[in-house]
Amino acid sequence: MFKPPSSKGKGRAEVVIDPDFEDLFPVITYRHVLSPPPGARNPLRVIALCDSDAFYAACEQGRLGIDPSRPLVVRQWEALIAVNYPARKYGISRMSKWKDALEKCPELVVVHVATYREGDTEPQYRENPDTQTHKISLDFYRRESMKILAIFKECLPSGEIEKASIDEAFIDLTTPVREEMLERYPYLRQVPEESSESLDTPLPPPPTPFWDGLGNLVPINPPPSEGEDTQSEHVRTLPEDVPITWHDIALSIGAEIMHGLRAEVRKQLGYTMSAGISRNKFLAKLVASYKKFDSQSILRNAAIPNYLRPLPFQKIRFLGGKLGQALVDEYSVSTVDELMCLRMFADDIQRRFGDESIWIYEIFRGIDRSEVKEKAALNKSMLAAKNLPQPIMKTSDGPSWLRVLAAELVMRLNDIREELPLTWPKTIVLSARKSYTDGKRKQCPFPFANPLTADFVASLAEKLWKEIMGADDSIPLNVRFISLGFTGVDAGEAGQRSLEGFFHQGVPPGRKPPSNSKSASDSKPASGPIASNSKRKRETIDGDGEHDSLSFVCSRCHQRVSAPDTGSLGCEESRVAALGRARMEHDDFHFAQDLAKKSAPGQPSLRVSDGRQQLEESGSSRPLKRKKGPPSRPKEEGIAKFFVRK
Known part of the structure; x- marks a missing residue:
């Protein structure tokens, strides 16, 4: 039976590793283990980012039954949107054109994504679809993505899972790791009797974690880059005998859990995945690409400084656009280390970019307080849209595209209704525009229909189209973008009738x-x-x-x-x-x-009139006037001006 290491005298080695990363080694107490995890500030926090390898290509390999070792790419029109790893060995990337890729690798398998055209009730695979008459469908990949999430949730009921994209998901492993820690080290379940500090007593020294077979452990002192004899000037040599912490134990347990999850996905669906495991979302996302393809990488707290310092900060999320360029122009630097070496950087960046910009200062030190939050299983809206290569010039040409969009919406809604039969939208919305700012929009209530068909949805869309565009074919339209969508999608409540x-x-x-x-x-x-x-x-x-x-x-x-x-x-x-x-x-x-x-005398009340709510004073029949024209947007200040409002 394993005996707990002695904590008498609290002769704990004092860790002084880097003055710029003072929060990497907090004191971990019994409270952190025995109390519910306090969210982003938990020093035992373990976050993973799971990224499916060349996901679209893997989906097509499985659908076609092609050996994973065979080079394969997924094509959308002339460009490539997915390249599997065997194809990358030939120098093929997502920036390549599919015909150029075939010249580099004649045995390459090229699959065009499924498309809709008028008359289709579901997307079809075609070798050379025409962008003039077809619309791209990614629904197959969405379904496969949901299967992966379902496996995560089934295997990890106590973990929080946040879908980051169609092929990525964040997983908060803190709770299942804590449960496993208490199971493996039962002496952590109770504060020692001789302690006078109760739950705030520091934990005894941890055992040695086992990393073998769990993935790539990012080194504390990375070796010189290929072709270099010495380390980068941004890397500072740190002591290799950094004491083991209980967070290292938590990371090793989290790596075991992720290893099992990835193996289960591979067993059930055949997909390989890469994962990054660290103390927050930002670092997990970064380290997931440390060594990719069917592997996972673990970033200990002790390895964070030398992992971040040489990093070009414009590779960090939200710093690759205007904000990142503003930092380059303002400080004439390009790496995290160069910014951190600036004196008074924290105060200066707040003065120049606003108080909210303090998160930049924290990110450079490996601090990220954002939490993993599971997104709603059902989106409140659905949208099928098409950027038209040839504009619609006549009213009579619109319905053909409406039927294409309607078929996609119907298939997606019916897919959801298989899992949530009570799901139904309140409104159908049609949008058409000539440019980004010149557009028209019309909506109407969406009545119930059983069975739901593309013809039914298209008939409602055509009525909205005629209301927007009129019936005169002689008037040129020049519509370059069209979309059809559902809003107010609701799954109903438990016990509610169909x-x-x-x-x-x-x-x-x-x-x-x-x-x-x-x-x-x-x-x-x-x-x-x-x-x-x-x-x-x-x-x-x-x-x-x-x-x-x-x-x-x-x-x-x-x-x-x-x-x-x-x-x-x-x-x-x-x-x-x-x-x-x-x-x-x-x-x-x-x-x-x-x-x-509910309205009391002398209090403002709401009056429903013509489907709109108007605020008026009780006893007065005169509604408040609304200003004409689009609502004015507040002037963005500080860091907000570097982001586009959508």
């Missing part, structure tokens, strides 16, 4: 249906498990199973509300749309009532 149920609600006991309602026998019966479920619910509510497809019963006032002018609603889509409008109008009525009840 959307179909809203269109088949029964009549409350003792209340007769209105004379203009239709019985169940007048409409085509639905089929399938969802329809059967809805039928069972109706029978439970009604007793006799009757329903009215053109009305609904409000759950708040228990009144039956019917769609107006039902005689003119000849097709199913029109009936569904009319019922959707009736429901929205009735909800607005209740919303207005709620606001009226």
Whole structure:
């Protein structure tokens, strides 16, 4: 049985490694182990960045069953967007053209990403799609990315996972590492009886961590670069006998966990991944590219100074654009070390770039307080867009592109509804513009339809298109960008009935249906498990199973509300749309009532009028005037002026 090292006398070696990195060796106490992790300031924090190797190429290798050792690239039009590692040995990069790549490697496999064209209900793989008539689809790669995230969450239920991009994810390993530490070293579960400092007692000296087989350990004193006899002037020789810390133990456990996660992804999906493991997101991201392809790299706190000092700071996230160039112009430097050597750098950078710029000073010292936050599983909006190589010049040419965009939206929404059946958008939005600033936008409520088809979405989009552009084909349009999207996408709540149920609600006991309602026998019966479920619910509510497809019963006032002018609603889509409008109008009525009840005399209240909310003084019917023209943006000051607002 392992015995804890003695901590009597607290004869702990004092670590003095670099005056510019004073926070690298904080005192770690029982409180840090036994209390819930305090977020970004936890000295036992372990963060990993997992990056799929040549992800698009790996996806295509798996789809086609091609040996991973064969050179393969993924093409989008004339450019390459993914190059696997065997192809890189031939000097092929993502900057290459696909025809040039074939000249370098005749046996190269070239795969063009899937595309949509008019009439497609799902994307197809074609050898030479035409940018004039086709639209790129990356949905296959998104699905594979979600499979990887699902494996992470299944294997690591106590970890926080943040999707950084389609092929990258941050993982906060602090909690699972802490759990494993207490399991391996049970003497950490209780403060020694002889201690008088309670939870703030420093931990005893740690055991020796084992790094073998866990990845690439970044050295404290890196060797000279290839072709150099001496170390870089930015590297300072540090003592190799830096004492082991409990954070090193935490990093080694985190590396074991990441090794297992990567192995599980490779086993289930066949994808290789590279990972970086360190004390925060910034350093994990940097070290992930230390030695890539199916490996992981570990950056100990003791190795941070010499890892950061020679780094060209414009390679750091947010410092590669205007802000990074401003630092170069202001201080005539290019590396982290050169900036750190400037006297009064922290005070000067705040004076020149604003108080918020202190994060630059901290980043250069390996400090990053941003937390790993799991993003919502469901985005509130979806967008399918196309930059048109040839502009749309006539109104009649628009619907063909709308059908292409509609097919993509429908497939993505149906994919989500397989996992979250209650998911549905509130609004459909169409945008078209001639330039970045000259555009038009129109939206309308998105009614429920089952099954959801591209034709249904395209029909609504075409109505919006005609409202925006008119019906006169003789007027030139010159539309260079078009997009179709859903907003207000909601997954519904647990226990909520399926959307179909809203269109088949029964009549409350003792209340007769209105004379203009239709019985169940007048409409085509639905089929399938969802329809059967809805039928069972109706029978439970009604007793006799009757329903009215053109009305609904409000759950708040228990009144039956019917769609107006039902005689003119000849097709199913029109009936569904009319019922959707009736429901929205009735909800607005209740919303207005709620606001009226909450408003007290003499207090500002909200009045719902024509679908807009206007703020007005109680007792006054005059709404506040809105200024014409686009809203003015506040003048950006300090560091904010170096970033583009999107």
